[in-house]
Amino acid sequence: MKLPPLASLPNPVKSAFAPSAEGGPVIVNIGPSHPATHGTVQIIAELDGERVLRTDVHCGYLHRGFEKECEAHTWHNLIPYVDRLNYVSALINDFAYCDGVERLLGIEITPRCRYLRTLLSEYSRIVDHLTCIAAGLMELGAMTAFLYLVMIRDYMYEHLADLTGARVTYTYGRIGGLARDLPDGWLARLAEILDQYEVFVGRVHGLVDRNRIFIDRMRNVGVLSTADAIHYAYTGPILRSTGAPRDLRRDTPYLAYAELDFDVPVGIKGDNYDRYYVRMREMDESVHMIRQLMDMLPAGPINVADHRCTFPDKALVYTEIESLINHFKLVMDGPAVPAGDVYVAHESPNGELGFYLVSAGGGVPWKVHCRAPSFVHMGGVHRMLDGYQLADVVPTFGSVNMIGGECDR
Amino acid sequence: MIQDLVVHLVYIGYALTVLLLFGTVLTWVERKQAAVMSDRIGANRAYIRIPFTRVKLIWWGLFHGMADGLKMIVKEDWKPAVYDKFAYALAPWIVFTPILLVFAVIPFGGALEPAKLFAGIPAVAQWFGEKTYQMQIAQLDGGLLIVFAFGGISVIGAMLAGWSSSNKYSMLGALRAGGQMISYELVMGLTVLGLILIYGTFDLTAIVQHQSGILLGFLPAWGVFYQPFAATLFMAAAIAENKRIPFDLPEAESELIAGFYTEYSAMKMGLFMFAEFIEIAIIGALFTTLFLGGYNLPYMSDAGFLLPGGHEIPLPHGVVVVIQLVTFLVKVLVMSSFQILIRWSLPRFRYDQVLMFAWKFMLPLALANLTVTVVAVWLLQ
Numbered sequence: 001m002k003l004p005p006l007a008s009l010p011n012p013v014k015s016a017f018a019p020s021a022e023g024g025p026v027i028v029n030i031g032p033s034h035p036a037t038h039g040t041v042q043i044i045a046e047l048d049g050e051r052v053l054r055t056d057v058h059c060g061y062l063h064r065g066f067e068k069e070c071e072a073h074t075w076h077n078l079i080p081y082v083d084r085l086n087y088v089s090a091l092i093n094d095f096a097y098c099d100g101v102e103r104l105l106g107i108e109i110t111p112r113c114r115y116l117r118t119l120l121s122e123y124s125r126i127v128d129h130l131t132c133i134a135a136g137l138m139e140l141g142a143m144t145a146f147l148y149l150v151m152i153r154d155y156m157y158e159h160l161a162d163l164t165g166a167r168v169t170y171t172y173g174r175i176g177g178l179a180r181d182l183p184d185g186w187l188a189r190l191a192e193i194l195d196q197y198e199v200f201v202g203r204v205h206g207l208v209d210r211n212r213i214f215i216d217r218m219r220n221v222g223v224l225s226t227a228d229a230i231h232y233a234y235t236g237p238i239l240r241s242t243g244a245p246r247d248l249r250r251d252t253p254y255l256a257y258a259e260l261d262f263d264v265p266v267g268i269k270g271d272n273y274d275r276y277y278v279r280m281r282e283m284d285e286s287v288h289m290i291r292q293l294m295d296m297l298p299a300g301p302i303n304v305a306d307h308r309c310t311f312p313d314k315a316l317v318y319t320e321i322e323s324l325i326n327h328f329k330l331v332m333d334g335p336a337v338p339a340g341d342v343y344v345a346h347e348s349p350n351g352e353l354g355f356y357l358v359s360a361g362g363g364v365p366w367k368v369h370c371r372a373p374s375f376v377h378m379g380g381v382h383r384m385l386d387g388y389q390l391a392d393v394v395p396t397f398g399s400v401n402m403i404g405g406e407c408d409r
Numbered sequence: 410m411i412q413d414l415v416v417h418l419v420y421i422g423y424a425l426t427v428l429l430l431f432g433t434v435l436t437w438v439e440r441k442q443a444a445v446m447s448d449r450i451g452a453n454r455a456y457i458r459i460p461f462t463r464v465k466l467i468w469w470g471l472f473h474g475m476a477d478g479l480k481m482i483v484k485e486d487w488k489p490a491v492y493d494k495f496a497y498a499l500a501p502w503i504v505f506t507p508i509l510l511v512f513a514v515i516p517f518g519g520a521l522e523p524a525k526l527f528a529g530i531p532a533v534a535q536w537f538g539e540k541t542y543q544m545q546i547a548q549l550d551g552g553l554l555i556v557f558a559f560g561g562i563s564v565i566g567a568m569l570a571g572w573s574s575s576n577k578y579s580m581l582g583a584l585r586a587g588g589q590m591i592s593y594e595l596v597m598g599l600t601v602l603g604l605i606l607i608y609g610t611f612d613l614t615a616i617v618q619h620q621s622g623i624l625l626g627f628l629p630a631w632g633v634f635y636q637p638f639a640a641t642l643f644m645a646a647a648i649a650e651n652k653r654i655p656f657d658l659p660e661a662e663s664e665l666i667a668g669f670y671t672e673y674s675a676m677k678m679g680l681f682m683f684a685e686f687i688e689i690a691i692i693g694a695l696f697t698t699l700f701l702g703g704y705n706l707p708y709m710s711d712a713g714f715l716l717p718g719g720h721e722i723p724l725p726h727g728v729v730v731v732i733q734l735v736t737f738l739v740k741v742l743v744m745s746s747f748q749i750l751i752r753w754s755l756p757r758f759r760y761d762q763v764l765m766f767a768w769k770f771m772l773p774l775a776l777a778n779l780t781v782t783v784v785a786v787w788l789l790q
């Protein structure tokens with residue numbers, strides 16, 4: 001295919017609207033170097049005084065060629081990469097991706113692994129929602145509420161570091177299992193943190209929920225109708241905040257969700273306040289689920305005994321030739337995934353996180369596509385920004401919870 | 410004549426020291442208080458090492474203000490590519506200077522009689538003679554008017570800064586600053602009118618002296634008991650005047666980067682920040698003077714205490730002066746701390762909401778308060 005000469009293509013950034021020479025609306029560039037746009041998104045806004053007439057939202061400043069890069073690595077080597085998609089809840093990415101590869105391999109994970117992955121997914125969801133709400137509050141100037149939430153999030157990060165060795169990008173999932181089992185006393189500390197969570201989040205509820213300034217800033221701002229949300233393929237808390245109770249954990253149960261008791265909170269009008277509150281409620285539901293899972297967690301191995309994907313015990317690698325060769329082949333060639341394709345979707349904190357994996361056989365994927373909720377959400381953000389005030393751009397954009405890593409890939 | 414000069418030079422030195430000290434200490438108070446409010450330790454890293462020893466003075470991070478100042482001074486003074494040189498350089502000073510000047514009319518102590526103070530040293534006592542001096546740099550009949558006159562100037566600085574930076578964010582910040590500060594100036598003026606009706610004077614010293622009496626037989630006759638409504642409105646309007654959360658829209662850092670001083674760096678930016686912190690102290694001082702009995706403790710006047718029930722406790726002049734100076738500083742510090750408490754508890758308004766709040770909520774309330782006061786004063790006469 002022959003591309004047209006570069007000069008004839010529209011400038012991708014400044015095409016939408018040009019400032020006029022004789023007055024008229026002011027064009028303001030919000031981002032990518034702006035404190036509220038994470039350095040990765042550009043919002044070109046046409047302003048009439050403080051009112052936003054229309055906006056043009058550009059993403060892609062953090063594009064790193066994730067999907068193409070995946071085709072040059074073994075299935076195992078991709079786990080650190082998927083960590084860096086949604087780096088705020090990396091575990092859910094890990095598990096969704098591993099789930100996809102396991103389906104291609106036709107593996108059933110062990111019960112302990114299944115419950116543990118569910119527990120850690122919910123734990124990650126709390127971390128992600130805490131981050132989103134905290135950042136949103138900070139952007140509104142409520143620093144103390146922000147610090148309360150970030151403090152409890154930090155307890156969780158430290159706690160996850162005890163388990164996985166890293167605070168943010170864990171690389172903890174493995175095809176057919178997990179990197180390691182829980183250390184001693186991990187669950188006891190988890191129970192402690194969940195109690196502290198209730199104290200800290202309770203303070204935030206007290207500080208902002210019925211605060212007149214907060215309500216004025218959030219209510220009826222950035223309203224999205226259910227029809228619009230579905231039209232723009234919104235999923236997750238944003239769709240639920242408009243009143244549509246769509247949740248993959250309930251609608252297409254995976255992992256251990258079918259056995260858990262939980263509610264799917266929905267909003268009433270899809271504005272910023274609803275998005276805030278749906279996230280707050282979802283965290284409470286996650287805590288409820290984690291407490292159930294702590295009781296349900298069975299003993300047993302965390303990795304399936306399948307030589308195609310599970311690494312042999314290190315002691316055996318050093319002492320017997322079969323294990324050594326198995327280890328060598330898994331590292332050098334990757335797990336032998338049979339040819340085929342699969343689409344796996346998990347409910348990530350932002351919405352439907354899908355992996356479409358195509359294998360042509362062998363240790364390297366033929367194609368990996370990630371259906372990242374943030375990217376899909378960016379398509380409809382202008383619907384929530386147009387017609388409101390300049391100051392509303394910030395909380396509305398914050399409540400969409402755009403994560404550059406997964407949006408731009 | 411020369412005695413007057415000496416006394417006033419001492420006053421000016423005292424006032425400048427107090428203000429600049431408040432400016433630095435309040436940065437520390439703000440950090441520490443915010444840390445306590447959010448269960449943290451707070452700034453505790455800056456220290457001074459005693460030369461040639463290993464002794465580090467940390468003092469709960471009290472030196473962070475100094476470290477900040479030093480950093481601001483030695484930083485590169487970066488300027489935008491296109492800007493209005495004159496207005497750009499002038500703006501921080503127009504914000505900073507009037508705030509210092511406001512303090513000239515605020516009484517920070519009662520009448521000072523140098524002769525009594527130096528009774529032990531006859532030569533000095535004789536030199537001063539019988540003269541008494543109010544502890545106030547300029548005792549003006551229209552003191553309160555001066556406060557508003559100078560207070561109103563700083564809006565020009567904010568607007569100049571925003572306009573001269575040739576940056577759209579700065580411009581938006583300047584527009585917000587203009588609209589907001591002028592609106593709240595009005596509210597602030599109206600809230601104080603009630604007090605003026607009651608006290609019958611603009612002279613701040615006279616206002617303070619009025620408050621050393623007794624109200625209803627047991628309350629100290631503080632302005633806050635005469636005009637509780639006005640006190641609340643005044644505080645809110647004053648915080649809005651100072652552009653701090655929840656009214657910090659002109660510099661809302663998540664929306665406008667830093668608003669009207671986005672394009673300022675190093676000490677020029679430091680001046681804006683410093684002015685903000687000094688204004689916290691000024692607002693505290695004004696509130697203390699107008700509503701909290703000024704430099705006096707409850708039931709206290711220059712002569713000593715007059716407790717409810719008619720008990721009199723006369724005090725020597727030196728003790729009175731010290732008590733008054735310390736009381737004033739403590740009251741200002743408490744009010745400053747209260748402002749910091751508000752700043753760390755609330756989220757930020759939106760521009761239209763802030764103006765709506767001023768014109769549709771605070772202005773009618775201030776007018777209602779004034780009407781009630783007028784009727785009450787008229788009935789009591």
